[in-house]
Amino acid sequence: MKILSFFSRGNDLQNELNLIRPRLYRLAYSWSHNAALADDLVQETMIKALKNIGQLRDPSLLNSWLFSILANCLRDHFRQYREMDDIDELEDYLYAHDQTPEEEHSQSQIVARVRSAVAKLPLGQRQVLTLVDLEELSYIEVAEILDIPIGTVMSRLCRARQALKNLLKELSPQQETHASQIRRIK
Amino acid sequence: MDNKPISEEYLNSFVDNQLDPAEKMHVFDIINQNESLKVRVCDLRSLKEIVKHAYGQPPGFSKVARNSPRLWTARLQPLAASILLLIGGMAGWLSHSWTVNERNQDVASVIQSTQRSDTLAAESRKIIIHVNNDNPMKFKAALDETESLLGSYQRAHQQIQLELIANQKGVNLLRSDISPYSARIATMQSKYPNLNFMVCGKTIRMLHNNGESVQLLPHTEIATSAADQINKRLHQGWGYIKI
Numbered sequence: 279m280k281i282l283s284f285f286s287r288g289n290d291l292q293n294e295l296n297l298i299r300p301r302l303y304r305l306a307y308s309w310s311h312n313a314a315l316a317d318d319l320v321q322e323t324m325i326k327a328l329k330n331i332g333q334l335r336d337p338s339l340l341n342s343w344l345f346s347i348l349a350n351c352l353r354d355h356f357r358q359y360r361e362m363d364d365i366d367e368l369e370d371y372l373y374a375h376d377q378t379p380e381e382e383h384s385q386s387q388i389v390a391r392v393r394s395a396v397a398k399l400p401l402g403q404r405q406v407l408t409l410v411d412l413e414e415l416s417y418i419e420v421a422e423i424l425d426i427p428i429g430t431v432m433s434r435l436c437r438a439r440q441a442l443k444n445l446l447k448e449l450s451p452q453q454e455t456h457a458s459q460i461r462r463i464k
Numbered sequence: 465m466d467n468k469p470i471s472e473e474y475l476n477s478f479v480d481n482q483l484d485p486a487e488k489m490h491v492f493d494i495i496n497q498n499e500s501l502k503v504r505v506c507d508l509r510s511l512k513e514i515v516k517h518a519y520g521q522p523p524g525f526s527k528v529a530r531n532s533p534r535l536w537t538a539r540l541q542p543l544a545a546s547i548l549l550l551i552g553g554m555a556g557w558l559s560h561s562w563t564v565n566e567r568n569q570d571v572a573s574v575i576q577s578t579q580r581s582d583t584l585a586a587e588s589r590k591i592i593i594h595v596n597n598d599n600p601m602k603f604k605a606a607l608d609e610t611e612s613l614l615g616s617y618q619r620a621h622q623q624i625q626l627e628l629i630a631n632q633k634g635v636n637l638l639r640s641d642i643s644p645y646s647a648r649i650a651t652m653q654s655k656y657p658n659l660n661f662m663v664c665g666k667t668i669r670m671l672h673n674n675g676e677s678v679q680l681l682p683h684t685e686i687a688t689s690a691a692d693q694i695n696k697r698l699h700q701g702w703g704y705i706k707i
Contacts, residue, residue, distance in 0.1 A: 304519050307519065313523050317524065357700060357701065388517070388518070392517070396515065402660075403657065412515065412516060416482060417482050430685045432477065433473065436473045436476050436683065438657070439476065440654065440657075442515075444654070
């Protein structure tokens, strides 16, 4: 019976991992704003989770544990590639600041604007903001996942929202006010 | 509960449902009497919703890879289980580590996606600036250096992340009751979201032990210790400037 329960537990784990995979991807994408990198990070997180599943004492903490692995994977990625600047990305960045009609159109769309603003936040603030807003985690959980004091979570979140508010104002399409003037002509 | 003005951090805690019922009631009471506070709460709630909305459907999520191969493993596992039961004597041979590793390989291949990472996210420049004494010239130099770095990278459309950490008497730069630069620091914080001010936790504990009441400027973070933080950043490849 133990063997049967072992296999059913394996299935349960796979089901749970498959259920949480889209959430992990959403989080990875909100941190990196790069679909391919987000996909790689999620895969790496899943592999690490499966290798170290024995370390997870309390199954109810699976989600937090996976978010924590994801944060470590992203940190490792940046550490590994910190000497490299991708020329294509640099050009994308520069071109992205030309005021092309396409750019103006995308900037006018709320989703593009918010993502662009979130991408401009420092990674630490971005991580706290998305864990609280997208995953609706408590400050204590976020502190544990990112391995930072709770005061830092509060401070980063506060600064992230203030910066986001300002960035959204900056990124909102500037509409010139052509107020129609009515004059009485005698 | 006193009648001190509600800080931005506290308001965020309220919006994020992190307060206990008594604290929440207190905030509700204050909000009801204060229109500007109502607007701030509304703004924060809108921001939360808008962030959630922006990532409702992130682009490029590959669903193909996680579904089809999984069916094979789902079918194979009961089959493997029955074979193992038939050769019951072999069951003991299945040590925990072997089974876990074997399963890892199966599922690791299952979650392989068709997508490949051909681009790498460019990492921004990262610098930690260290102040450890209360010489007014040093304070000014630290802030000038910080602003000059942030400004020059911003003009060049390059990313930079900066941390200014203060320890020993340098923490006076970030104490709200002592710092001569509190207004300038607040302006810098709102202008540059990529700038962090930190103080050494050991210095703060020492000051508390000496009976001093330390009030830090808003948004100042407390590191375990300045040495630990600098060491950590150097290991992560950050640049280091001692003022």
